[in-house]
Amino acid sequence: MAVQDPQSHDVLLAEPRGFCxxxxxxxxxxxxxxxxxxxxxxxxxxxxxxxxxxxxxxxxxxxxxxxxxxxxxxxxxxxxxxxxxxxxxxxxxxxxxxxxxxxCPLVTKVHVEVAKLHKEGYEFIMIGHKGHPEVEGTMGQLSEGIFLVEDVEDVDRAPVTRPDKLAVVTQTTLSVDDAAEILAAVKRRFPLVREPKQQDICYATQNRQDAVKVLAPQVDVVIVVGSPTSSNSNRLRELAERLGTPAHMVDAASDLQPEWFEGRSRVGLTAGASAPDILVQQVIARLREMGAVSVRKMDGVQETIRFPLPMGLGDKSMAEVAASRS
Incomplete structure (x- = not known):
């Protein structure tokens, strides 16, 4: 599907996508x-x-x-x-x-939960990816008594000493399905484990994964806008592939490869929670150059959540901030 010999195709936009x-x-x-x-x-x-x-x-x-x-x-x-x-x-x-x-206040919520339950004598299992800064931050709320598990096999190796006083927390940007599988293994080994009142995986991660579950079966290939270091963007690509749809992650429109679209008339497009909409629009423009004849947005959850700013930063007008972005 080269620019000089474009194949006609349609683009379906996931909703929601992009910034949380x-x-x-x-x-x-x-x-x-x-x-x-x-x-x-x-x-x-x-x-x-x-x-x-x-x-x-x-x-x-x-x-x-x-x-x-x-x-x-x-x-x-x-x-x-x-x-x-x-x-x-x-x-x-x-x-x-x-x-x-x-x-992120949803990460802070996990930190607060860890501190609170630690005072009550709890140990912790954390479900997450080793080396990710969010995991390092949450694990670093305690000097001991918190054990990282990355997969089901790790659960059997967790050196828990207080199975009757054990709580589980998760990285907020995990695959919902993977986390559920690992949590099930934790509960099998530690039936008394305490779960969060609300799951730690954030609403935006959940919503974007749910959208891909709807999007992927309707298209021939999925493009995820996101950087290689973005956990939640990687999970979107993996999820589409797990559902049987070829998927590729791009940091910019220039990363798109014509061969990805050969023989594929329906293209799904989404973006990780850290990817700005300008990148999505640039990808759409490039897809039009490569033969896209229509762009249609899926129905989906409308996100209206906003988090307050720290004290001391709320007294400048948004016009001043907007001016700094231009």
Whole structure:
């Protein structure tokens, strides 16, 4: 399906797709901090896992770091949407930074639950992906007594010593189906395990996966807009493939490959929760160049959730913030 010899095809847009409330809030925190305090603003880890977003904020004066030693004394520091460990939080305070916490409130909810139940004597199993910053942040709420499981086999190896005082938490961006399978294994081994009152997997992750479950059977190939480091974007691609539909993840429209669409007349398009809509529109434009004759949006859940900003950042008008984005 090369540009010079396009094949006609239709594009079906998943709904919902793209930015969630936690990502919107995190980006706005950095942008408002830049407006209020001026560049540079330091951000520990990528604010969200999207190349376009990170490069855009870099151009405006954000500096992304992993080691707090890279931040000069007295600087303004933002914690990323993924959250941080207690050790990082304490070090940042000791170094005297002006701190704004962009941790997604749904991740913070998990941290609060861990702290509360730890005081009651609980150990924890965390379902998640080793090395992901959200997992490191949640595991780092405690110095001991929290055990990571990545799959069903890990459940049998978890060195739990208090099966009667055991709770389970999960990374918020997991595959809903995978997490349910691992949780079932946890409950088989530890029948008394305490589950969260509401599942930890966030509403946006759930909604985007549910949309792909509706989208994938209707199309011949699925395109997921998202960066390679984005957990929730990877889960969308995996889910489509699990449902039997070829799927590819792209960081930008230029990543689209003509051979993906050869002999396929129906293209499904979605985006991870950290992917901005401008990238989706650029992908649509490229698909039109490659032969798309129609773009249709699925019916789906309308998300209206918004999270409040930290104290000290809510007093600049959105017009000023919008001006900084242009």
């Amino acid at each position: 409330a936690g990502v919107d809030r995190a980006i706005e925190i950095v942008e408002r901090a830049l407006v209020k305090f001026g560049a540079p603003i330091y951000v520990r880890h990528e604010i969200v896992h999207n190349t376009y977003v990170v490069n855009d904020l870099k151009a405006k004066g954000a500096i992304f770091i992993e080691d707090l030693a890279e931040v000069p004394p007295g600087a303004t520091l933002v914690f990323s949407a993924h959250g941080v460990s207690q050790a990082v939080r304490q070090e940042a305070q000791e170094r005297g930074f002006s701190i704004f916490d962009a941790t």
